[in-house]
Amino acid sequence: MLADNYAWILHNGVDAAVVDPGDAEPVLRFLERVKLRLSHVFITHHHADHCAGAVELKRAFGCPVIGPDDVRVPYVDHAVRDYGGFSVLSESLQVMATPGHTMTHVIFHFPNLRAIFTGDTLFCGGCGRILEGTPAVMLxxxxxxxxxxxxTSVYCGHEYTEENLLFATTVEPDNKDVWQRLADVKYLQRRNLPTVPSTIAVERATNPFLRTGSPELRKKLGMQSATGVDVFAELRKRKDRF
Ligand SMILES: [Zn+2]
Structure with a gap:
């Protein structure tokens, strides 16, 4: 939805939950088409492209909004940080506080579904900009x-994968997994197909922001003996200019 945002819907055939509805209209249209009733709205952070549809959906279905503990989202019914006690659509849910992109950012992990909804913290092939935290906090x-x-499947908030992997090739040009993934992603994008979700294993192998220990990456940055946080900060700085 919007330009390059993703909202995600989980359902059990009757009830549905939505993650990060930046716009209510396409969510309402989808629920109407497949005859699902919305039972929960999840929000990862306060940016409008992730939550602007929440109030309208809450009004339409009378369902609770679960999201960050933040005055910038006053309509949140259950404000959460780290929390493990939820059950949603009969599935256990673990909420994790992941400050950095924003200070109150949270992500939603469904361990039995092996799915994690990462908002603007972890992207496929990259990570969110550090708007409120520090590199150490974000890492x-x-x-x-x-x-x-x-x-675990990684469901992130934006379709940024191709650009992220192009950046990855500049800092780890000999990583064959990165080039293979870039080719796969280009194939999908050419056909207007989503590149999300990926998996944690794929991210570990190809996402430079998770690879601050890679000898090749460190050599490329000229930071062989730097700390992981310093390598991460340099990567983020370079990506911001990319
Ligand atoms: Zn954001």
Whole structure:
């Protein structure tokens, strides 16, 4: 939806939950078409392209909004940080606080579904800009994200994968997995197909922001003996200019 945002819908055939509705209209249209009733709205962070549709959906279905503990989203019914006690559509849900892109950013992990909704923290092939945190805080949040099982599917908030992987080839030009993934992603994009979700395993192998320990990457940046945080900060700086 919008230019390059993703909202995600989970359902059990009757009830549905939506993650990051930046716009209510396409969500309402989809739910109407497949005859689902909305039971939960999830929001990862306060940016309008992730939550602008929440109030209208809440009004239409009378369902609760679960999201960050932040005055900038006053209509949130259940404000969450790190929390493991939820059950949604009979599936257990673990909320993780992942500050960095914004200070109150949260992500939603469904361990039994092996799915994680990462908003603007972890992207496929990249990560969000650091708008409110520090590189150290953001890196810590990314490490937390990838602490889940390797086969977990990564559902992020934007279709940025191709550009992210193009950047990855500049900092790890000998990483064959990056080039293969870029080719796969180009194939999908040419056919107007989504490149999301990926998996945690794929991200570990190809996402430069998760690879601050890679000897090739460190050599390319001339930072062989730097700390992981310094390598991460340099990567983020370069990507911001890319
Ligand atoms: Zn954002």
């Amino acid at each position: 810590q949040s990314l490490i937390k994200c990838i602490g889940v099982e390797d086969i």
